[in-house]
Amino acid sequence: MKIALLGGTGNLGEGLALRFAKLGHEIIIGSRKIEKAKQLASEYLEKVSKASITGMQNEDAAKECDMAVFTIPWEFAFDTAEKLKDYLKRKIVVSPLVPMKKVGDNFVYVRPEEGSAAQKLATILTESKVVAAYHAIPAKRFANLSEEFEWDVPVCGDSEAKEVVIELTEKISGLRALDAGDLSNAYLIESLTTLILNIMKRNKIGEIGISFR
Amino acid sequence: MKIALLGGTGNLGEGLALRFAKLGHEIIIGSRKIEKAKQLASEYLEKVSKASITGMQNEDAAKECDMAVFTIPWEFAFDTAEKLKDYLKRKIVVSPLVPMKKVGDNFVYVRPEEGSAAQKLATILTESKVVAAYHAIPAKRFANLSEEFEWDVPVCGDSEAKEVVIELTEKISGLRALDAGDLSNAYLIESLTTLILNIMKRNKIGEIGISFR
Numbered sequence: 162m163k164i165a166l167l168g169g170t171g172n173l174g175e176g177l178a179l180r181f182a183k184l185g186h187e188i189i190i191g192s193r194k195i196e197k198a199k200q201l202a203s204e205y206l207e208k209v210s211k212a213s214i215t216g217m218q219n220e221d222a223a224k225e226c227d228m229a230v231f232t233i234p235w236e237f238a239f240d241t242a243e244k245l246k247d248y249l250k251r252k253i254v255v256s257p258l259v260p261m262k263k264v265g266d267n268f269v270y271v272r273p274e275e276g277s278a279a280q281k282l283a284t285i286l287t288e289s290k291v292v293a294a295y296h297a298i299p300a301k302r303f304a305n306l307s308e309e310f311e312w313d314v315p316v317c318g319d320s321e322a323k324e325v326v327i328e329l330t331e332k333i334s335g336l337r338a339l340d341a342g343d344l345s346n347a348y349l350i351e352s353l354t355t356l357i358l359n360i361m362k363r364n365k366i367g368e369i370g371i372s373f374r
Numbered sequence: 375m376k377i378a379l380l381g382g383t384g385n386l387g388e389g390l391a392l393r394f395a396k397l398g399h400e401i402i403i404g405s406r407k408i409e410k411a412k413q414l415a416s417e418y419l420e421k422v423s424k425a426s427i428t429g430m431q432n433e434d435a436a437k438e439c440d441m442a443v444f445t446i447p448w449e450f451a452f453d454t455a456e457k458l459k460d461y462l463k464r465k466i467v468v469s470p471l472v473p474m475k476k477v478g479d480n481f482v483y484v485r486p487e488e489g490s491a492a493q494k495l496a497t498i499l500t501e502s503k504v505v506a507a508y509h510a511i512p513a514k515r516f517a518n519l520s521e522e523f524e525w526d527v528p529v530c531g532d533s534e535a536k537e538v539v540i541e542l543t544e545k546i547s548g549l550r551a552l553d554a555g556d557l558s559n560a561y562l563i564e565s566l567t568t569l570i571l572n573i574m575k576r577n578k579i580g581e582i583g584i585s586f587r
Contacts, residue, residue: 267555270562311587315573340576341569342480349483349569356554356562360528360586363553373573373582374524 162329165226167191167219167241168233170201172300173257177230178205179306180333182212189215191222191229198222208306223248228325230255230295235278242285250288253322256347257295258282259354268359270352277347279317290322293347294330294338296354299368312370315341315350339373375542378439380404380432380454381446383414385513386470390443391418392519393546395425402428404435404442411435421519436461441538443468443508448491455498463501466535469560470508471495472567481572483565490560492530503535506560507543507551509567512581525583528554528563552586 164181166174169190182188182205190205192198198216206214223229223245231238235258242249258278260271275281279293294316302308314330316323316338323340330338341350353371361369377394379387382403395401395418403418405411411429419427436442436458444451448471455462471491473484488494492506507529515521527543529536529551536553543551554563570582 267559315569339573342572342576346480346569346572349565349572352562352565353569356528356559356566357586359555359559359562360552363555369586372585372587373570374585 163187163189163225163227165189165191165222165229166232167222167229167245168193168237169230170197171232172304173295173298174230174232175201175205176298176300176303177232177295178214179209179304181329182209182214184332187213187215189217189222189226191217191219193219219245220248226252228253228255231258231282233258235260238278239281239285242282246286249286252289253325254282254286254289254291255295255326256282256291256293257298259296259351261355261358266362268355268362270348270355272348272352276345277351279344279347279351283344290318290320291344292316292318292320292322292326293344293350294326296350297357297371298336299370302368302370310335310370311372312336313373314338315353317341317344317347317350319344376400376402376438376440378402378404378430378435378442379445380435380442380458381406381450382443383410384445385517386508386511387443387445388414388418389511389513389516390445390508391427392422392517394542395422395427397545400426400428402430402435402439404430404432406432432458433461439465441466441468444471444495446471448473451491452494452498455495459499462499465502466538467495467499467502467504468508468539469495469504469506470511472509472564474568474571479575481568481575483561483568485561485565489558490564492557492560492564496557503531503533504557505529505531505533505535505539506557506563507539509563510570510584511549512583515581515583523548523583524585525549526586527551528566530554530557530560530563532557
């Protein structure tokens, strides 16, 4: 599968790029700046052998891919979606977006009036298949290929695209994907990340993933 | 410590009763009906040796205790709080309340306008120290003393009472209590339970707890 990681220059993008590339998928790192995308693609390539990782501008990445992950800060995600809308028609679009703000030392979930960031994305990308996933994956640890973990990934979506994302995710060693319902439930998995960040901050513990057991 | 489990006739009440009693706390099972409270207290007593578990009406339980847990269905919790308000002054009150409704097969978090059920409880019990905890503990498994687990318990609260609840909770083998911030964050731990119920339902898995790792 051709998977574009739009704005995939951060840690979550890196982790997904490396781990999907290892499984044989063709990875496209998208960025606003082609130089940055190409540079990161070549850095990531050094970490996995025999992989396909290419850097492109977000527009080309969206055009080329079968599935796009919005690994973009949520404040910019909706504008980016407007720009890429036509290229993403009929494609799977994964939203790991967590809309939040920091008030003092505390993270607050900012629920969009559409119900969630994923639903807001879906109101823009009306002809794409939006799936919510990957919100609570500890990005730095995930990008470290020697890290061992057993994390759960709740996934929300309205279409059969949810099943595709669940299957793709389960192939990554250490991840278990769990159906968490329709896209209207996405607020529950988005806000969970806010909780995790507060727990990390308050208890002075490093990056933590989630596991239901 | 004298711990009242108000409406403690359900599974979460049973689990907390048995496990706190084993640690040497004096447990009071509260119910609207004295007969039911007494009957359950004697049933619970058979499961733990040398323990103190007494059954009382909710009013007397509230009067006698140092700390009360609202193990009451959330729909009835606020009326009960109004009635018990005077008895609970200056005491720790723990809210495991999860306000939600079922729409078809799906659980939806019903966020009270006060911000959370815990905050709504605090607006009634203005002279009590309300702490939010124990929402996502799998009640049946928790009530089974031969069950082994490693679960995390996020705790929210505004006062030093939060520290008391964290310390009490950590004494229960298999539970780790985590500071999740002020009571204004309680919506994050309440809604997490809604997510867990949806995951159980959709993936046809039994009771699951949560673990951050």
